[in-house]
Amino acid sequence: MPELPEVQTIRNQLRSYLPLTIERIKRSPELKQNILHTKIPKNIVGATLKRIKSHGKLMIFDLGDLYLLSHLGMSGSWIISKEKLKDKHLHLQLDCGKYFLSYVDPRRFGHMYFVDKKGKDEYLKRLGVDISSEAFTDDYVWECLQKGANREIKPFLLDQKYFAGSGNYIANEVCIRAGLIPDRICKTLKIEDAKKIKQAFHSVLEGSLKNNGVTFSGGYRDAFGEAGKGVQNLVVFHQENCGLCGTKVRKVMLKGRGTFYCPLCQS
Ligand SMILES: [Zn+2]
Known part of the structure; x- marks a missing residue:
């Protein structure tokens, strides 16, 4: 859990809020320890989230030259809100001005990677x-x-x-x-x-x-x-x-x- 229908539900709901330009980010200490397996790129602030795709259970956030791959694990979700989300399981918050896009994951079995196009294509090759x-x-x-x-x-x-x-x-x-x-x-x-x-x-x-x-x-x-x-x-x-x-x-x-x-x- 979540499986493909849950991932596509989140993807479809977020799509109507695009594009979103990231003005600020906030992360939990656990993000780096458990969830995010790459560095956060310096150019993330100012980047615009243009499209959200998915392949199987993988969410693919298209940030121009940069992609965020997000696998929700057992209990991950991306929440869109007008107000800052207050949740003790919040691990990454993208402040996009009018909206906040927040990754919440109580069990922290989710995985995230910031990659370029080559990195994204290589990851997708592993999937059927x-x-x-x-x-x-x-x-x-x-x-x-x-x-x-x-x-x-x-x-x-x-x-x-x-x-x-x-x-x-x-x-x-x-x-x-x-x-x-x-x-x-x-x-x-x-x-x-x-x-x-x-x-x-x-x-x-x-x-x-x-x-x-x-x-x-x-x-x-x-x-x-x-x-x-x-x-x-x-x-x-x-x-x-x-x-x-x-x-x-x-x-x-x-x-x-x-x-x-x-x-x-x-x-
Ligand atoms: Zn039966």
Whole structure:
């Protein structure tokens, strides 16, 4: 958490405030220790934030010759406000005159990098196709399944080298919607399964995006500090009964991650 729908919700909300010119910055001592892995460039003050893009779970702030890459980790968010934000988990505040753009991260598992264009391109090379993009096709999923032949499907769906933007709730929900038991081995899947997986991603993302993301207890907040309402679309993840058939949902740990499935709908 946050996964692609939460990142895109924040991105979309911030876009309507652009461009923003940075007049002053403020940072917490923990920013350098835990979150920011590069120096803060001297020319940050005076730079104009022109565009915000994203790839998978990575937010890309375009500052002209400079980019800020931001991965929100477990609990990060960018909040836009007219007043200075008062929050004990505030780690970076960009004072842009009329507005303040603030990075808040209670658990401090987020990552940030100031990079040039080359640095940005190199970082993006490590990521697979964005699961919401047009390049995420049936054929692409089928190719991935062959590359992950001996892996279990649900942990495989978390791998950002193939499924950029996926995360634990998305992978759980894709498996139930595609009818696949989470520990199915990829090489036992057929091309029809690749199509179902692609369609399942589409359905999960759509449900989350139109509800401004999914918030579990104490979790993700959008750019206005609000919780997302996407929990109502979940079929098995942290659910008592399967949303498709009503059977009691089972929970196991698979490669260290909480995994939820319906013994009737998934095989
Ligand atoms: Zn079921």
